[in-house]
């Protein structure tokens with residue numbers, strides 16, 4: 341019986357999701373594709389596994405590293421290729437802010453055109469969301485602009501923006517135009533315009 345370690349769904353971006361080790365099951369994975377990633381165009385090798393309890397898993401190895409399960413979803417479509425497309429799209433979307441978009445090298449499932457189509461559809465969705473964000477310039481966004489903190493739509497939700505952290509340490513703060521608040525997870529500071537103003541004055 342091929343079963344999953346956890347029935348949780350999603351893309352593993354940190355230690356919160358644990359899909360288990362591939363040690364005993366790595367021969368159950370089937371080759372999916374090779375991509376070039378990171379600014380150095382390093383080759384990543386992807387594999388998938390379909391379980392008897394109706395999940396699809398996506399795993400990768402890089403260099404000689406052990407196979408790591410990076411995503412898992414319930415099978416949503418009758419057709420296997422649609423399920424593979426779904427999990428690949430979700431994984432690329434989740435990792436893009438950190439590692440950029442992968443380049444096609446080889447695949448047993450996708451043609452280069454199909455793979456590029458998946459990447460393009462993610463970019464198009466983000467562009468459409470970003471356009472919506474730009475229609476709603478709030479006082480906090482204006483304040484960030486005036487203080488050269490370069491607010492840009494995140495592309496994930498129309499009310500979600502990123503801007504430079506006032507600490508000057510080279511990371512981003514998250515901005516929500518829903519509540520017109522900002523937060524920095526690294527500096528552990530958050531607030532509205534008033535809190536931002538007093539932080540800028542401290543400096």
Ligand SMILES: [Zn+2]
Pocket residue numbers: 505506507509511512524525526527528
């Ligand atoms: Zn910060």
